[in-house]
Amino acid sequence: MAMIVLSGIRKVFNAGKPNEFCALEGITATIEPNRTTVLKGPSGSGKTTLLSILGCMARPTSGRIFLGEREITSLPERFLTEIRRKTFGFIFQQFHLIQRLSALENVMIPAYPLGEPKEKIRDRAMELLSLFDVGRKASSKVEWLSGGEAQRVAIARALINDPATLIADEPTAHLDSGLSREFLEIARHLEERGKTVIIASHDPLVFDADRVAKVIPMRDGRIVSEGAS
Amino acid sequence: MNRAGRQRNILDFTLSSLLRRKGRNAALVLVYAFVVFLLSSVVFLGLSLKEEAQSVLADAPEIVVQRLAAGRHDMIPESYLAKVREIPGVRTAKARLWGYYYEPLTGANYTVMADENFPYGRKSVVLGNGVERHLPPMVGRTLPMRAYDGSYRFMQIRETLSSDSELVSSDLILMTVEDFRDLFRIPEGVGTDLVLSVANPREVSTVARKITEILPDTRPITRAEVLRTYDAIFDWRGGMIVACMSGALMAFIILAWDKATGLSAEERKEIGILKGLGWETSDVILMKFWEGVAVSLFSFLLGILLAYVHVYFGSTSLFEPALKGWSVLYPDFRLKPVITPYMVSVLFFLTVVPYTIATIVPSWRAATTDPDTVMRA
């Protein structure tokens, strides 16, 4: 299980154009393995941008990223994708389930290109759905699911390739307090099973939760001050 | 990474994606299959007629000599026969007597021919199967034929040519030479044209050239030219073929255009999600490839199967109005099926390949977007 180290990350959008915008500046941080880390900050502070850089989805304009001993900053796209699908599972803010497919099929999607036998993928997907209490909804089309169910399906999908790290962007934005707590419960459960969890949120319910190992407060693309551990 | 497993998994996903829009994709396959059907029907019909012509007319006269008068095909004096026979290489030469007969009761056009070896006597006819089929109902076994002077000759119908030979004989009315001359007032000593047989096939063109020298008012038509005439049938430049083909082509272009420009917002979004979930660009392209193959392969198979059934079991009934045109008599023949690996592969490459490409290309840009776009949408 590898630690993720960010050093001097800077991200500029539309570089050189009149609408040039610096979304991240001088981000240096360490993400401990097997812990929950929360990126906290108001909307527009650069959390999503940082998550996508962390998760090998986007490249920083400058700065370096280490995954354990290995520097992954300048790996070619193919290798990045390879690392990403083995190491990270994503839960998007809007869930982004594929409409008119069943919950089960949605969960299986990230595993397809790896070429595993489909039965195995299916078994694992069913297991995950049952684990998150949505086993009964496996064959329902995703548009019929409630917000909480949809999120659980999205979590199951993020875990189908058994990644070490789970990345969630504003996971409680579409949930009421009860469901938000349930989400945190799931996150804790995953942490106990040895996963690293990284959450971006501006919801106090999330970053005030007692089991959160580390909070990284952000504002205007910078880290403001280290949170308590 | 397991390659075959990846292919199958992605194919599975593609198919269940396609099945989400059953109605739309079924309609797509049907329209597309119809285009293939039209195209293949024309190809089947054309190839069959060409092949049939080549084999059936292989024994046509080596040279036919027509006389032209003021640009019009005119009767040829039998005295020309002697001159033609003197040309070295000519084995036999004889005059044919034939023409057209408009049957006023049915409004049909028939080909009337005098047969030197006509087995029955005068006032008898042998009919092609198509003529027999179209006999006016009140006629028994006697066919009244209107002669040049407006009077009628009552011809005994003695025999009908076999239906197997309809492709060459459907509209024939055969009779004796004497009856033919009598019916149309063709004087003795002239024929419609001359037919020659030439001993050595390599001498045919020499003989033909000599004929134009010796008899400048005639025109020789060699068997090779006859056969080439039938190679020109169903040529793609023919008016109706152009209309049909361009219709098919237009339909196809519209389909492809719809594909190429119509990568819907939804599809684009889905590709973005797949990228975000760790699919590589090549995985997305593979998916689109299978999508194109699935749609076009089934359309192709469906279209070509239906076309075969249409042309060889259904007598090309869909094209009949065009083929029949204004003629009353429409020969009823079963064509010999012609299907070759070459033709099937040409049709395959004309249909499956462009469509698959048209499916892949527009998704290329969507497939190469950065995966992080899905984080903000």
Add this chain to the structure above:
Amino acid sequence: MMQCRESTAFFLSAAVGLALLLLLFAHAGWRERAGRKSLEEKREIVRALGLTDLCLFTEARYTRHPAMADRFTPFQDHPFSLEHFPSASLFRPPPHLSGP
């Protein structure tokens, strides 16, 4: 809930389609053999009467006997007859007429 994989169904139906396509080849071969007798019959008539054309379109002289048509025949039947008869547009003018 164990159902047949979509790809299996795809390959099966593609195989059925291809098998049918092969069946067409078999059918064509069979019809060709079955049609030999009638081909011989047609050739016999062609030989006996010295025929030069197929009886496909009986609309006009130059569609009934395209090989025998001369350069001007189409216009003898009707000034606009090139457009008049649908079957005429299935043919290119015979090569020996369109040549120099």
